[in-house]
Amino acid sequence: MSKKSIGSIIVLMLAICIFAGSAYADKTMNTDIAIVGGGTSGLAAAVQAIQGGAKVIVLEKQAKVGGTGNFCEGIFAAESKMQKRQGIIVTKEFAFKTIMDYSHWLANARLVRAIVDKSPETLDWLNDLGVQFEYIGPGGPGGALTWHVIAPGPDYPHKDKTDFHCSRMINVFNKYILANGGQILLQTPGVDLIKEKGKVVGVVAKDKSGETIRINAKAVIVATGGFANNKEMMQKYAPYPDVIPVGQIGKDGDGIKMAWSAGAGEEGVRVMQAYRPGLRGFGPADHMIGAAVQPYFWVDPRGVRFTDESTVVLWPYSGNALEKIGGTMYSIYDDATRRFMVEKGIQLQLGEWILQGTKLTKLDETFNKELAKKNGNVFKANTIEDLAQQLGMNPSVLKASVDEYNQMVSMREDTMFFKKREYLRPVATPPFYATKLNPRHLGTLGGVKINEKTEAVTQKGDPIPGLYVVGTDAGGMYGDSYDLLLGGGTAAFALNSGRIAAENAIQYMKK
Ligand SMILES: Cc1cc2nc3c(=O)[nH]c(=O)nc-3n(C[C@H](O)[C@H](O)[C@H](O)COP(=O)(O)OP(=O)(O)OC[C@H]3O[C@@H](n4cnc5c(N)ncnc54)[C@H](O)[C@@H]3O)c2cc1C
Numbered sequence: 001m002s003k004k005s006i007g008s009i010i011v012l013m014l015a016i017c018i019f020a021g022s023a024y025a026d027k028t029m030n031t032d033i034a035i036v037g038g039g040t041s042g043l044a045a046a047v048q049a050i051q052g053g054a055k056v057i058v059l060e061k062q063a064k065v066g067g068t069g070n071f072c073e074g075i076f077a078a079e080s081k082m083q084k085r086q087g088i089i090v091t092k093e094f095a096f097k098t099i100m101d102y103s104h105w106l107a108n109a110r111l112v113r114a115i116v117d118k119s120p121e122t123l124d125w126l127n128d129l130g131v132q133f134e135y136i137g138p139g140g141p142g143g144a145l146t147w148h149v150i151a152p153g154p155d156y157p158h159k160d161k162t163d164f165h166c167s168r169m170i171n172v173f174n175k176y177i178l179a180n181g182g183q184i185l186l187q188t189p190g191v192d193l194i195k196e197k198g199k200v201v202g203v204v205a206k207d208k209s210g211e212t213i214r215i216n217a218k219a220v221i222v223a224t225g226g227f228a229n230n231k232e233m234m235q236k237y238a239p240y241p242d243v244i245p246v247g248q249i250g251k252d253g254d255g256i257k258m259a260w261s262a263g264a265g266e267e268g269v270r271v272m273q274a275y276r277p278g279l280r281g282f283g284p285a286d287h288m289i290g291a292a293v294q295p296y297f298w299v300d301p302r303g304v305r306f307t308d309e310s311t312v313v314l315w316p317y318s319g320n321a322l323e324k325i326g327g328t329m330y331s332i333y334d335d336a337t338r339r340f341m342v343e344k345g346i347q348l349q350l351g352e353w354i355l356q357g358t359k360l361t362k363l364d365e366t367f368n369k370e371l372a373k374k375n376g377n378v379f380k381a382n383t384i385e386d387l388a389q390q391l392g393m394n395p396s397v398l399k400a401s402v403d404e405y406n407q408m409v410s411m412r413e414d415t416m417f418f419k420k421r422e423y424l425r426p427v428a429t430p431p432f433y434a435t436k437l438n439p440r441h442l443g444t445l446g447g448v449k450i451n452e453k454t455e456a457v458t459q460k461g462d463p464i465p466g467l468y469v470v471g472t473d474a475g476g477m478y479g480d481s482y483d484l485l486l487g488g489g490t491a492a493f494a495l496n497s498g499r500i501a502a503e504n505a506i507q508y509m510k511k
Contacts, residue, residue: 025204025214031057031183033505034203034217036190036255039067040166040491041471042223043173044498046182047129049221052506056182057215059205061189061250065174067225068443068472071247072166073352074137074147075126075495076488077119082136088145092116095146095486103479108267110452111476118496123148125499129176131169139487140313141349141356147487149352166491188213189254193220193262193467200262200466219466219505222456223498226444226472227253237270237444240327244280244440255473256447262467265459268446268475273482273490274319276312276350277329277437279377284353288366288378291341292331292435295348295423297405299332300325303388303398305405308417313348316482322439329437330379330391332402336429338363347423367433379434387432402427445482445490446475454501466508468501470494 033049035042038060049056058065077083078095095116100107123133134151138144150165177184187208194202194214202216227233228248245251260266282289295309306325311317322329333341341360349356370378381387388398408414409424448456448469455463471494483489 026211028214028216029057030216031055032218032509033057033221033502034190034215034219035059035221035223036203036205036258037061037067037223037225037471037473038065038184038186039223039225039471039494040069040072040170041225041494041498041501042067042221043069043170043177044495045221045223045468045470045502046177046184047173048499048502049506050177050180050182052502054502054506054509056177057217058177058182058184059188059190059203059215060184060186061224061254063187065184065186066167066170067249067251068247069170069491069494070164070167071442072491074149074165074488074491075123076146076486076492077123077148078116078146078486080120080123080136080148082123082133082148083145086136086145088136090144090146090486092119094144095119098144098485099477099483099489102481102483102485106479108450108452108476111450111454114452114500115477115493115496118500119492122492122495122499126169126172126495129172131172134165137487139484139489143484144486185213190222190224190258191254193222193258195262198465200464203258217466218509219468221454221468221470221498221501221505222255222259222448222473223469223471223494224253224255224473225251226447227251227256228441228443234444238272238441240323240439243272243327244278244438246275246278246440246442248443251443253447255469259448259456259467259469259473262456263458263464264456264467264469265449265461266447266475267449268478269444271445271475271478271480271482272319273442273445273472274316274323275440275442276315276318277322278440279435279437284350286366287354287360287362288370288435289437290346290350290354290358291333291338291360291363291367292437293348293350294331294333294337294341294346295419296337296425297332297402297427298329298437299393299398299401301328301330301391301393303391303393303401305401305416308414308419310348310419310423314484316484319439319441320481322437327439330434331437332387332427332432332434333425334427334429334432337425337427338433340425367435377436380431382430382432384427384432387434391434443472443490445472445478447472448474450474450476450497452500453504454497455504468505470497470501
């Protein structure tokens with residue numbers, strides 16, 4: 001045989017392999033339910049499926065399970081036993097209406113209803129599995145008490161990250177699955193869904209040695225946690241210039257792309273879990289960022305004040321405002337405010353990380369270190385005009401904004417954006433400090449269109465038999481923005497959608 005014909009045969013074989021796609025495999029496994037993604041939603045689905053009597057294989061891309069679930073703290077529920085015990089009244093009706101109104105009824109009402117309805121029972125289910133809760137907090141100061149915070153381990157905070165709030169729940173799931181016959185294949189991403197005669201009947205995975213595994217399953221649950229690390233998708237759907245992902249590893253949109261390829265429709269793919277503004281490389285407990293996100297005086301790159309700074313308590317609001325001005329803002333404060341934050345403590349707390357009243361004793365050290373780097377993150381000047389020049393702003397524009405703001409401070413009334421007067425502090429005592437801030441997010445919150453059973457559906461709404469999509473791969477829980485009015489919503493969506501998927505997959509298998 002000539003070299004040319006051998007070459008043609010190889011090309012033909014390769015073409016057959018590519019064409020056959022999912023049909024080709026080095027190894028075959030069989031199960032009832034295959035779950036792609038071993039994070040919050042995928043593991044919840046696995047536990048529920050095992051409890052329902054199904055054989056389960058979980059595919060996880062990383063070397064350990066948990067995904068973003070290793071970072072979260074608290075879970076939304078309405079009418080939970082814990083709430084009732086403490087006299088907290090958050091009815092399912094109130095929660096449903098709050099979510100739907102916030103979304104302007106762009107959310108999928110039946111799906112929202114299903115998640116809200118299941119939410120208290122899911123806390124009981126977690127409790128029965130051995131997950132304990134510490135307290136119930138709000139999404140933001142003064143909000144409804146829905147955020148059921150999982151008790152951290154004795155090593156909290158952070159000596160041992162596996163002892164963090166939700167990671168304790170992840171550990172409970174992991175142990176349960178392994179002790180009850182479930183299989184978890186680590187470093188084995190799902191790469192393709194297998195569809196035959198219009199039904200999803202399995203998934204193709206690749207293990208760490210590069211071997212292809214065909215997993216035949218009666219149903220597949222996709223739970224890969226969104227696309228926060230996929231640059232192309234982020235550019236397309238979340239076009240902030242400098243968005244900083246927090247707690248996201250290997251979120252390449254795999255599950256979303258697989259489901260779309262299998263015929264699923266698109267929903268909510270532009271919704272991001274906007275977080276309070278920050279800077280790349282600085283964690284949530286950093287005092288320099290803690291100072292910069294206090295609700296004092298924020299301007300856009302032209303030097304114009306653009307928001308009620310206290311929107312920062314509800315991150316989606318400050319995230320949206322920051323997006324609207326192009327993704328870069330500067331927080332400016334004077335020396336009197338710097339001293340106030342160091343000596344008296346901050347007015348607005350930063351989640352669990354820096355509590356209200358904390359004295360920012362490490363502010364000067366961090367700020368000066370960053371200033372010495374001259375990397376364009378922080379600035380200091382003795383006059384507003386000099387500061388403006390350093391920030392690349394027209395000095396007269398920034399000066400006019402500062403003068404207007406100081407005038408409002410002296411009147412004790414924000415006549416522009418109606419910010420509460422307790423946050424009105426002058427920008428008058430030199431030196432002046434500025435910190436650049438960019439949008440951050442805790443993940444993406446949509447992609448695949450599903451129904452209230454979490455079945456993947458076509459754009460028209462027809463279910464794709466055998467395919468379920470859950471957690472942050474699925475759309476429908478939000479309108480155009482992440483909702484923080486009821487704290488703990490995204491973890492609750494992951495857990496409840498995972499459980500609902502498993503229950504429905506079992507029903508489907510039995511038919
Ligand atoms: C710092 C931080 C704090 C948070 N706090 C809260 C909170 O207090 N309350 C709240 O409600 N929400 C909170 N969240 C959000 C919440 O954690 C997430 O919404 C939730 O964990 C998402 O669950 P998921 O199952 O969709 O994704 P994940 O939990 O991220 O799971 C997805 C899994 O899929 C895996 N994967 C990806 N691709 C593949 C593939 N091809 N094959 C196999 N596996 C794959 C990933 O490695 C990952 O393990 C927080 C998020 C962050 C970052």
